[in-house]
Amino acid sequence: MxxxxxxxxxxxxxxxxxxxxxxxxxxxxxxxxxxxxxxxxxxxxxxxxxxxxxxxxxxxxVIDAEKAGAKNITAVMTVFTDPKESEKVAEKLCEAPQVLEVYTSLSEELLIIAKVVAEDQESLHAFIADSVAPLPGVLRIRTSMVTKKFKETLFSMANSPKKLAFVEENRDEMGENKL
Amino acid sequence: MNEETTSRILRTLPREKMFYFFTSIGNYTGKSAASLKEFMDKINEVDVRSLEFHFYRGDFEKWIAEVLQDEELAEEVRKLRKFNPMGEVLRNQLHATVSKHLKQLTSKPSSAQA
CATH class of the missing domain: 1.10.10.10 (Winged helix-like DNA-binding domain superfamily/Winged helix DNA-binding domain)
Known part of the structure; x- marks a missing residue:
């Protein structure tokens, strides 16, 4: 397999x-x-x-920003968009250095979820007010400030669903875990 | 105030200069104003928490002074803060202040002509 x-x-x-x-x-x-x-x-x-x-x-x-002396704040920003403009909004967000991750999601409305870092709350607000809200197609924005980080990992083969599926298939076929 | 200044204050702004109403840090309501007239209308529409948020941060007077370049109205808005208005009282006082100022601006050309 x-x-x-x-x-x-x-x-x-x-x-x-x-x-x-x-x-x-x-x-x-x-x-x-x-x-x-x-x-x-x-x-x-x-x-x-x-x-x-x-x-x-x-x-x-992989840097521990806190130990390196960075005093940044992290926020998770949910941008509600006009579906016709969402790709462009997501692409624009990707260009901003303070945006670390960008995802789109479809629940009741089309959303863009982005992880943002900023020096402080004021810089975060200035970035969102001056650079995100004015983007064509942005309908509303909800932002949650991260207060405590419990886990942050990179994608790993160890926790990949693909690998888990592979293990399951090998168990079925070989009667044991081949990994 | 001359006609050029009045036109500048009353102009329609591009997206990047518009006023965007937030209720707190990073929480955009979806309401914005592209001119002083729209700003006055939106005062009556937005969540009152948004008015309180911007009013006590000094965002309104900053936008009015720096973007619309209307120092006179910026000062009038600034003066309102000493009464610490909240909620609907703030909404009414802000609306009345902007509305009165807008009336003065729009009536000037006709009175000058007469």
């Missing part, structure tokens, strides 16, 4: 490599291979193949 991602199909070994890389992307091919029982050249080939296909997008550094 393999996962197809455009031209590339991921197998269990690829998923294991991704999982290990997400724990620590600075590990050597040899260290990853030793841990997974593969040769370093196999690890190298598979990683390079996943990089070429854009499955591994980049290697980056």
């Amino acid at each position: 393999k996962f197809k991602n455009n031209a590339l199909a991921l197998d269990a070994a690829d998923l294991k490599i991704l999982g290990v890389l997400q724990e620590d992307a600075r590990q050597t091919y040899t260290a990853i291979g030793r841990r997974l029982g593969m040769s370093h050249s196999t690890v190298y080939d598979r990683i390079k193949r996943m990089e070429r296909h854009g499955i591994i997008k980049k290697y980056t550094t």
Whole structure:
């Protein structure tokens, strides 16, 4: 059983490599291979193949902003939009450096949900009043300030529904978890 | 006040200069005003919490002074704050102040001609 991602199909070994890389992307091919029982050249080939296909997008550094001294506030902004304009509104939001994430959602109305950071409440308000409210198609905005962060993680193969489905299928077919 | 100044105050503004009514930080009501006349009309329509929010932050007088460039009305709005009006009292006082000023502005060209 393999996962197809455009031209590339991921197998269990690829998923294991991704999982290990997400724990620590600075590990050597040899260290990853030793841990997974593969040769370093196999690890190298598979990683390079996943990089070429854009499955591994980049290697980056996760910063604890608070420890780094940043005193930013975070808010979750819900923008109610005219459906005809929502794509453009979402694209405009993506251009703003203070907007970290942008999603669209359809409940009773078409919504754009965005995570925003700002120096303080006044800068947050100025950004929303001067740059978001005037966008054509914006009907209303609701903003909630984040007061406490309980969890924040990046997407991981370890908690991917895809991987869970893979595990379930292997259990059914092989009678055990093959991962 | 000359005719040029009056026209500038009464002009219709582009989207980026309009007044957007919020009820609190980041919470936009969906109501906006593109001119002084629209601003006066919206005073009667918006949630009174929005009037209180902007009034006590000084947003109204700031927009009137900086965008409409009407120092006289900005000062009149500023003066209202010493009475600490709230709720519908604030709505009525604001509306009366803007309405009176707007009447003066719109009646000036005809009185000058006469």
